[in-house]
Amino acid sequence: MAPVAPSDRHDGLTSLLEHHLNKDLLRLTTAGSVDDGKSTLIGRLLHDSKAVYEDQLASVRSSRFNRSGGPIDFALLTDGLRAEREQGITIDVAYRYFETPLRKFIIADTPGHEQYTRNMATGASTADLAVILVDATRGLLSQTRRHGYIASLLGIPNVVAAINKMDLLEYQEDVFLNLQGEFLALARQLGIESVVCIPISALAGDNVVNRADRMPWYEGSTLLEHLETVPLRPDANDDAVRFPVQYVLRPDANFRGFAGQVAGGTIRPGSAVLALPSRQQSRVRSIVTYDGAEPEAFCPMSVTLTLEDEIDLSRGDILVSPENPPRISRNFEAMVVWFHSEPLVLGRSYLIKHNVRAARAKATNIRFRVNMQTLEQEPARELKMNDIASVEFEAANPLFFDPYTRNRATGSLILIDPLSNATVGAAMIETDLAAIAEPLTETAIGWAHWQMPVTLEDRQERHGHASALVLVQDRPRLSVYLERALFAQGFEVLHISAAAIPAGHLRSILKLSRSIGLIVVLSSESVRQQGIEWEAVAAEERFEFLFDLAKQDLPQDDGEAVAAVLSLVGPLRRSNE
Template sequence: MIFASEDSIATAQDLASNEATARAEERLEAELGKDLLRFSTAGSVDDGKSTLIGRLLYDSQNVYDDHVRAVTRNATIDFAQLTDGLRAEREQGITIDVAYRYFSTPKRKFIIADTPGHEQYTRNMATGASTADVAIVLVDARKGILDQTRRHACIAALLGIPIVLAAINKMDLVDFSQEVFDRYHRDLQALARQLEIPELIAVPVSAIDGDNVVHRSQRMPWYDGPSLLELLETVPLAIDRSNAGFRLPVQRVMRPNQDFRGFAGQITAGTVHPGDEILALPSGRRTRVRSITTWDGDLDVARAPQSVVLTLEDEIDLSRGDMIAAVAAAPLKTTHFEATVVWMHSTPLRPGATYFLKHTSQTVRARVVEIRSRIRVEHLEQHPAQQLALNDIGQVVIETSRPILADLYRDSRATGSLILIDPTDNTTAGAGMIRNITDREAGNLDRATRGLLVIGNRAELALQLEQSLLQSGALVLRTHVPTSPALVAIAHLGALVLIESDSAEPITFTAVRGADTTPRELAFDKPDEIFNEVQRLGTIPTGEDDNDNGLGI
């Protein structure tokens, strides 16, 4: 009999250990390169949402054995039960709320904000949607687009989710019919246009059997697109689509000693480098970034949404609630603006009511001076309203005691959002998205390019012009509604109205100030040529000091 010597045993163990370490480090490297996508789901018990999430987690191998065992009956896994903590809670009379779930695939990490479809749905869906990059909207293939689908899509659109994935579920119950899928797909695309959702992608699925959830279905050869998970793994994050300039709301001043004075905050948009020229707001003073200081050392560049400390070349007085922003595209200073508000308090919102308003790192007193309308999310109609009750959504006008430094929500979620806090019970009473900044302090309203620009069916051009006009400081309103007196009135208020349509009509521009208000055809095809001409026709030269920062601040 041959005995292995102690030495050779030790060597074999070392080898195994080294191998384990090498394998572990290799896997780790891949893990650490992943990014993080947040998506929201909403729906009630019957529409298959829990089954869909359960299937997504199970087929992507994100469920622990003890959980699978707990929901397996007669060798059948109840996918809905895998994730449906909420159902159990409701049966026990506990709470229904937003539940967050976490999973990852070899390509990406994910956070799901999962909300129930009924009780408190508006509040919960808005909460889940507020940080989401993507919304998954469910459609039952037997029933088509119901109020619930419309409601979720509408809230996703209001909360600025750039991509909606529509899962047309229960395809197994309609014989995997392409005709059914095509019909609902058309309806959904029309809904997306109406809601101005930038991108809607429909996928035919059967959550219960797993078709097109993680793995592509063999049973719908007419569909050759990606599965739901493949889409989730590849769509861009919302923050990477943002076009806003650099902004850092000051959270805290760091002054560890006499020689160091830095401004701590999370970058909400754009990038920053040492040497960049910036505006300190609200003072409007210009200076340059001296350093981007972090615990890991000074950085050559930082980008949204990193949390950093900036030091500046000049001694400038900045405190919590102030902002450091790019000179070229600064936010607006305002005390009077329009916002879409989701109401979350049992006491209805009425005109004249006062609240604390928290916006970035600043809290101010605010009064709701007017309720313009209530939005019926199921039918997307605006109705006149005297008040907004719990779970209502409406357009309101807000006035603040001190100016805030804001962007429109569509340009920047972080600097375009706010919460209203009830001053008596301190609860979060409402959530608001700034839609329109109307006061004079909003800066360059008088000088902004204004007028009506008809662009026809050139969507790509419309997008490019919208971006360059917004960056130039114009208040752009992009719409599919044909020219109307209301749009002319909006242009008179200081907006550049960008009108799209389904026809290849000529590009025209109508100025709304000065004597000449007839539409003029713009016979150009390059976006920057059109941009220059629009600027020339729609802007009045002011002859003011060129050193003015152009922001009224």
């Protein structure tokens, strides 16, 4: 090789770094039945794309366990646990990493045994693409249906059916075409849009990374070519801003920032945001990061927002677009994948973690369970491990959510057993079940109005009258009649007997009553209440009117007295204008 001048070398290095920095990330998951050869496929993908180091390969070559029949058991590259190597099975989700000049890949390798379906859901939850293995010698199994269903349920946008073990069937085109037809029919049934079928042999390495000479009839991409070029859905879900608050940063009295990861929409300084559950509205002042202010924030950026106004906002709350808020409801319906050997029981209280918000919820109804053989709906009273069902929930507090199909982040939650702390299930929200969601979808006019505090003026408008203090001395029965008479006339009135109020509390009760805008009929005993300057009290507590009946020379007859008082209170009423 010719020596390279230092500056050329530097330029080469810079473009190498640029190239690696600008790669994007494809997260994929693999699923298949026991012995479909998933681990072998992944081992082959890693090996043939040169992602395996020599010492790792050497340790596999020298391993005590080799069940492949070939010189290298590729499955041993991924089976990380002792029990797996000894039993030749894959126990748990393993994450693998490799990159090609085009993309970086994270593979969630998930086992196919029936009792470990929860791991498939785990791997699928973050995946952009699912590779479902089909053993060509055995055809589509109930496991294949289950895996396809979970992939569609968890909203994986792209599915690849890798028709494996073509080597055992002499690479016959008919075999592939039949299985492809069956799989495409299944995908249609499941509503999976982007599906590709590829004939491979993981053991022989055909069509995994390198093209298979032995299947000249196949003209499509190899598995790796497909992974490198399949279009990726942009992260942003839609225009609706969703910013769940993870952490409130208050390093000093001058800074109050809300840290979180954008879960929907694009946020810019000046964006109007609505805080839930407080329903207060504000605008974004700035998007703060360690690297300086950002002009915009979108999925899945982790940023800190400061707002124009001091509003009520803490961890577990969410900032959303005022014109496009999420559903707000305690009652919702979700598709549940149940993980635990303890069944889901109706009426039992579970902890849920929805995004960064924790709450308690109980399942109130199982609408149906999905029969994994037929994918048909059937009735159920409880859910067992690996069951998938549509379940109605009632939470103790309102949740702010979108349907899972619209937003993976705000539409998903996990269920936790409050006693064992185990993660017992996962749920994808479909819809809310409560009528209260309706007014929240109204326009911003409603929102603007709801931010107005309720004033005394508002209350008086509703009551239809001003507040007043009516003093009645030494005539307790008259006080009671007056309360009823004023109430009957449509006044908001409350009778208070001063003798019944503990010493020192009268003033605060009067203050409260006035702030509600009431007419207070206060009965007192002249002996004990002597020396109180009622006019001063009424003025201090800001009652708009004071009627001291002792100064009115009222008739002795209670009935006549009531009629006399009613003739005095006309000015309290507000005009209708």
